[in-house]
Amino acid sequence: MKLSRQSFVILAVAAAFYVVVRAVEAAGIISPYWQMVLDQSLIITIGALGLSLIYGFTGQFSLGHAAFYGLGAYAAGVIDKLWGHGVFPFFLLSLLAGAAVAGFLALLIGLPILRLRSDYLGIATLGFGIIVKVLLDNSNKVWPVLGGATGMSGTPQVASFNVIFVIAFLIVLLVRNFVFSSYGRACTAIREDEIAADVMGVDTTRIKTLAFVLGCALAGLAGGLYAHRYPFLHPSSFDFLKSFDFLLIVVLGGLGSMTGTIITAIGWVFLLEGLRIVLGQNFIDFRGVIYALILIVTIILRPQGIFGGREWKMFVPGIKTAGAPKEEVDRHVSA
Amino acid sequence: MEFLAQVINGLQLGLVYALIALGYTMVYGIVKLINFAHGDVFMVGAFIGYFGFTYWGFPFPLAVLTSMVVCSLLGVTIERVAYKPLRYAPKIAALISAFGMSLFLEYFCSLKFVFGPNFRVVKRPFEEVYWHLGGLTISNIQVTIFIVVVVMLIILQYLIYRTKTGMAMRAVSVDHNTARLMGVNVDNTISITFAIGSAFAALGGVLYSVAYPQIYPFMGIMPGLKAFTAAVLGGIGIIPGAVLGALIMGQVETMTSAYLSSQLRDAIAFGILILVLLIRPTGILGRTETEKV
Numbered sequence: 001m002k003l004s005r006q007s008f009v010i011l012a013v014a015a016a017f018y019v020v021v022r023a024v025e026a027a028g029i030i031s032p033y034w035q036m037v038l039d040q041s042l043i044i045t046i047g048a049l050g051l052s053l054i055y056g057f058t059g060q061f062s063l064g065h066a067a068f069y070g071l072g073a074y075a076a077g078v079i080d081k082l083w084g085h086g087v088f089p090f091f092l093l094s095l096l097a098g099a100a101v102a103g104f105l106a107l108l109i110g111l112p113i114l115r116l117r118s119d120y121l122g123i124a125t126l127g128f129g130i131i132v133k134v135l136l137d138n139s140n141k142v143w144p145v146l147g148g149a150t151g152m153s154g155t156p157q158v159a160s161f162n163v164i165f166v167i168a169f170l171i172v173l174l175v176r177n178f179v180f181s182s183y184g185r186a187c188t189a190i191r192e193d194e195i196a197a198d199v200m201g202v203d204t205t206r207i208k209t210l211a212f213v214l215g216c217a218l219a220g221l222a223g224g225l226y227a228h229r230y231p232f233l234h235p236s237s238f239d240f241l242k243s244f245d246f247l248l249i250v251v252l253g254g255l256g257s258m259t260g261t262i263i264t265a266i267g268w269v270f271l272l273e274g275l276r277i278v279l280g281q282n283f284i285d286f287r288g289v290i291y292a293l294i295l296i297v298t299i300i301l302r303p304q305g306i307f308g309g310r311e312w313k314m315f316v317p318g319i320k321t322a323g324a325p326k327e328e329v330d331r332h333v334s335a
Numbered sequence: 336m337e338f339l340a341q342v343i344n345g346l347q348l349g350l351v352y353a354l355i356a357l358g359y360t361m362v363y364g365i366v367k368l369i370n371f372a373h374g375d376v377f378m379v380g381a382f383i384g385y386f387g388f389t390y391w392g393f394p395f396p397l398a399v400l401t402s403m404v405v406c407s408l409l410g411v412t413i414e415r416v417a418y419k420p421l422r423y424a425p426k427i428a429a430l431i432s433a434f435g436m437s438l439f440l441e442y443f444c445s446l447k448f449v450f451g452p453n454f455r456v457v458k459r460p461f462e463e464v465y466w467h468l469g470g471l472t473i474s475n476i477q478v479t480i481f482i483v484v485v486v487m488l489i490i491l492q493y494l495i496y497r498t499k500t501g502m503a504m505r506a507v508s509v510d511h512n513t514a515r516l517m518g519v520n521v522d523n524t525i526s527i528t529f530a531i532g533s534a535f536a537a538l539g540g541v542l543y544s545v546a547y548p549q550i551y552p553f554m555g556i557m558p559g560l561k562a563f564t565a566a567v568l569g570g571i572g573i574i575p576g577a578v579l580g581a582l583i584m585g586q587v588e589t590m591t592s593a594y595l596s597s598q599l600r601d602a603i604a605f606g607i608l609i610l611v612l613l614i615r616p617t618g619i620l621g622r623t624e625t626e627k628v
Contacts (some may be wrong), residue, residue: 061427112613118426119369123567124612126607130560134602240560244434251431285452288442296417297433303424 009314010176021161034273036229039161041269042168043225048249049175050218051262056250057179058211059191061122062116063217064129065246070136070238071105072098072220075228077155078145086156095167095224102220103213110212114205129240135310136235151234159228167225170217175258180317187211188256219246223333243292252298252306257313336470341593342586347477347546349585350484354539355562356569356577357491358410358532364508364572365528367426369435372413372538378552380406380537381544382450388460395460399541403534410533411526419522437555444552444624457548461479487538494531495574504528508572552567557601561588564608570618579619583607598599 021038024030029191051065078099086088113124140148146154178184180299186207189197199205226234253260271294275287301310355377364369382403387398417436421429445452464475495501503524506514515521543558544550565584569576587607591600617623 113609116612116616120567120616122369123564124609126560127564127608130605131602136597138598206371208521248431248434251427255427256423285446289439289446292435292439292442296432296439299418299428299431299435300417303421303428331347 004083004317008312013149013314014172018165019163033138035161037161037273038268039164039229040226042164042224043229043265044245044249044269045224045265045324046168046171046225047219047263048246048253048265049258050215051220051246051250052215052253052256052258053175053178053187053211053218054215055247056253056257056261057184057191058187058208058253059194060208060212061118062125062212062215063122063240063247064125064132064244065216066238066242067125067132068102068106068216068219068241069223069226069242070132070235072102072223072231073227073238074139074146074152074223075101075220076135076224077152079232080228081152081155082145084156086158088158089154091158091163091228095221095228096265098224098227099217099221103217106213106216108207110216114208114212122143126240126243129243136238147233149235151232155227155231155233157228157231159225163227164225167221170263171221172258174317175218175307176317179258183207183210191256204215206219219230228296248295252295252302252305253309254309256309257305257307257311258315259310260305260307264306277332339471341589343453343471343473343477344588344593345586346582347480347585349582350480351539351543352565352584353545353564353578353581354535354542354560355558356489356566356581358536359563360571360574361504361528361532361568362568365504365525366418366422366429368418368429369563370418370429370434370532371559372436372440373532374555374557374562375437375444376406376410376413376533376555377536377540377543378550378561379409379440379444380533381538381542381550381554382444383386383537384573385457385544385550392566398460399538402537402541404609406537406540406585407530407534413498413530414526419525420456427606437559441552441555442572446541450552452552454549454551457544457550459545459548468527476546480546483538483542489536490576491531491535500524500527513579561604564605568611570607570621573618573620576618576620 021030025035045122047065049071050068051062054060054062054065076094079094079097080086080091084094109128113121113128116124135150136146139146140150145152166191186197186202189200189202190204190207194204223238245268249265250261252268253262253264272291276284279287279290298306342397355373355428358376359370362368364372381586384398387393387401388395391398393401413436417432418429421432444450459476461475466473466475493501495504500516503514503519504527506517506519507521507524507528511521513521514524539558539562540555561584562581565580567580569578569580570581571577584604587604591603595603607626611619615621
């Protein structure tokens with residue numbers, strides 16, 4: 001297989017990240033708690049990349065992303081709990097099933113509602129998210145295994161850092177290749193101007209649905225990993241506040257920037273946990289207040305997001321990594 | 336008769352939603368922003384009213400008035416601090432800021448030296464009295480809510496269609512720049528809109544806490560979402576639409592609780608919203624905008 005220079009750089013960066021984490025771990029600096037936070041940040045990254053496809057690149061406003069995350073978590077979790085028992089191939093199959101369930105429901109709901117525009121689409125997806133949460137809350141009446149409002153436990157905890165890391169890495173590659181494929185171009189065209197894209201021959205319905213299904217399937221995959229990393233699933237972990245978490249990450253990172261989404265996702269999870277440590281027991285009540293203030297101040301200072309549509313050049317194909325100008329490639333996104 | 340009693344319960348809930356929905360729809364009409372902090376202004380309103388008639392010894396109308404004044408100041412402050420800097424930024428930035436503001440109010444009010452994180456039971460400022468009309472039972476709370484909301488709606492209608500301020504609000508909602516060229520002070524008009532919307536939310540909060548006597552710092556989330564949904568259902572930015580949507584929401588919720596299952600009521604309410612949006616993408620009274628190329 002011939003590796004382009006860029007793929008080589010991406011691989012090298014990923015390998016370096018992995019080695020550093022492993023080294024720090026071996027040195028005993030990372031406690032199991034922080035290991036869990038790190039795993040969580042990678043899981044959230046996968047889900048956020050899904051929303052980045054839907055909203056950041058295709059411009060379809062979704063306020064119900066956590067519903068698909070939750071559907072994936074419950075589907076993968078219940079499959080592995082009942083039949084897989086944590087055997088590795090079954091674990092992978094259950095992840096795929098989680099992604100498939102989320103993707104399939106995204107297709108069912110997406111086909112009708114993707115006709116709606118901007119805020120109306122946001123409200124419809126928000127409504128869908130609330131419906132999913134209510135159904136999960138009452139799921140035990142149909143199928144007691146799901147636990148309903150008391151939550152579900154008993155999924156084998158087999159998602160190690162290695163597995164999560166490899167999957168996150170593959171997803172980053174997948175999203176990068178999608179974004180820079182002709183499909184990705186069509187998505188960006190729809191985001192910039194749907195009518196113009198339509199006139200230029202883009203099958204807008206098909207592309208919007210494709211991006212929505214793919215993005216939701218990624219949320220489902222992330223949910224599946226979550227179910228295998230955290231022993232307790234509860235519908236309130238997947239309510240509309242969680243959907244907002246994904247939205248914040250994508251918007252604060254900068255719409256249409258994978259780099260922004262990845263870094264903000266990891267940074268955001270660490271910030272939330274970091275606040276817990278910094279504030280200590282006495283001031284823990286202030287965590288929510290500070291979180292909210294950071295959010296408001298950041299968005300006022302950087303309304304276009306931290307990365308504002310820019311991308312690390314290692315993610316942009318066709319640009320030589322060596323000898324290219326030093327500044328980041330500006331793909332100029334007008335939101 | 337049982338059914339008629341449920342209709343009246345639904346009307347009570349719907350009228351309170353209408354007060355909140357008006358604030359959403361007015362703000363959306365004028366700055367095209369989903370003001371997520373609106374539900375939390377409603378919460379602050381409920382708390383101030385509660386403090387007024389429970390601890391400060393205010394008579395009920397004075398407590399309501401205090402709450403409305405405090406909340407309109409709060410609404411204006413929120414707009415100046417969190418939304419004004421982002422008025423000409425991408426729409427999503429202001430939405431995120433609104434969400435941040437909502438979280439800020441919720442967590443700030445949960446602090447021990449503010450309202451505290453616990454549920455509080457509201458002791459009603461007046462005794463609940465029931466009147467029996469034939470087989471039907473109506474409480475004085477229901478009558479109060481009905482009269483207050485109808486009077487407020489008439490006042491609002493007058494304000495918007497018969498005063499200069501109202502004319503300015505309508506002008507700004509069509510086009511900021513043109514309105515400015517015509518001599519309208521856009522910033523002030525937007526502030527006034529936030530003040531009126533927040534005062535309505537405060538009134539809604541006090542009435543809600545009297546009708547359903549329990550308050551806590553996160554109480555604004557669900558009524559806020561429902562009221563917003565109601566505004567979208569009726570056609571956002573359209574004032575009669577907000578009231579119509581809110582009345583429908585109130586009925587749907589009460590009927591689902593009474594005849595189906597109280598746990599499913601949110602699912603049914605939002606299911607109806609999605610269905611309505613699919614049939615009429617801009618809400619029941621919404622005008623379909625033709626897109627210019």
